[in-house]
Amino acid sequence: MEPILKLEDLRVEFRSGALRHNPKVALRGLNLEVYRGEIFGFIGPNGAGKTTTINVLLGFVAPTAGNAYLFGVNVREPIARQRIGYLPELTYYYKFLTVEELLRFYARIFGIPRRETDRRIDQLLRLVELEQVRNRPIKTYSKGMQQRVGLAQALINDPELLILDEPTSGLDPIGRMKVREIIQRLKNEGKTVFFSSHELGEVETVCDRVGILHEGELRTVGRVSDLKAQFQTDLERIFLKIIGYQLNT
Amino acid sequence: MNKILAIAGVVIKELYRRKDFYVLFVLTALITLVMGSATFFNDPKIVRYLVEVCLLLIWVSAIAIAIGTAARQIPAECESRTIFPLLAKPVTRAHVILGKFLGCWFACGIALVAFYAFAAIVRGSREAYWPMLHYFQASWLHWMGLAVMIAMVILGSLIFSAPSANATICEIIIVGILLLGGHLDTVALRQPPPLDLITYTIYFFIPHLEWFDVRDILVHDQPLIKWWAVLGATAYAAAYTATFLFLAWLIFRRKPLNA
């Protein structure tokens, strides 16, 4: 089966300042394949390179070496992004627009017809529970509400692949539960979800497979159940063990 | 095209939801009205003077709006990270540049219509004089000149990292060209050998924004400009605008965007 998302020896170096010769290596040769209908959890400590990987997938950062493909199309081509939805880590949307205007703007970029746009906006605002504030400018929203705006915009084009960078950060327990439900529902609709997270409990419940990234290297990839069987413990302990953290028990 | 217009629409929405736009307009209106109601309003020369001040204010305000808006666009997108969800859509960086440009330019066009209509009404009500084609030529050329300036500022916003530095540099260049651009060739004649060549080169390569400043046809009731000249100036503006936007795209295309 053709993978929906594929990384081939992906390497990213950041050079700060043109003349400095010790580049910061953010990713060291990542290889990964994610298939249709999978929910893939991407975990790793702060600074492991999760956001960098996602930035490459979206074409924001060019790989230093290696390649990345979405639906078999190299991510350098903008068309690779027609069927994906993306939720960035910490974003502020156009503060002076209302959530409805924002979604309408993005729908227009995708070329979604007017009637369909109206229908989807109603549906999405209901889904993320922003109906009451739909006519208020985004600058008046709380952090969690902004995060939900992000989720709504990621779904506007009814994407086949969702790339979410820490989708539950800043959400309250109910909000987190809702996001989990949304991810489950998308899976039932046959969509693919690739997301990074620090909430291991959540990853454990919703993901089919996880990848553990540490210092730019993918240390482990596998089914959650297989990993648990292999290490005889829960995901949190597996995670700590793989990144080399000694537990004093 | 639809993508570009969608991006332009957001620029325009932002502008009319901000206050500075109205402040400038109200200021221009107030100054003109105060001057108009000054005691010596029976002097026929005063009307001409009034028109001159009003048009100068319009030029200054329009340049301020154009530079202020254009300098902010792309840096603000990066700052607020809205560029990320935007570019994650099937939008290219060329779309972003063109959308931002058109948004700023249309917004300036709307402002110009308001400004020139105001000037026409003030003058018409005093003199019962309505040279509509003159107003059209002056505002059209003004708008074309603004296109060049906006494209230049957008290019600048990708070269200089701080928007305020970019705005200042562009202001100096634009005002410099407006005041001196037309005289550089005569200046060149008076320079010693290496400098005269340099001055001539500058004279040939700068966009001659002063050609778009035809306030005199309104102030001094001069005859209309030849239409072929207006057309030529329009093409000239389009060429410079396209060049600046193309350079902006070349820079933006390679720019890594990281969070």
Ligand SMILES: Nc1ncnc2c1ncn2[C@@H]1O[C@H](COP(=O)(O)OP(=O)(O)OP(=O)(O)O)[C@@H](O)[C@H]1O
């Ligand atoms: N623009 C940049 N210039 C230099 N180094 C960078 C840049 N962006 C990221 N890095 C480095 O790359 C590494 C990976 O960063 P990344 O943002 O991908 O981590 P992350 O896994 O998303 O972490 P977090 O969990 O905190 O979000 C870090 O060490 C970071 O310092």
Ligand SMILES: [Mg+2]
């Ligand atoms: Mg991150």
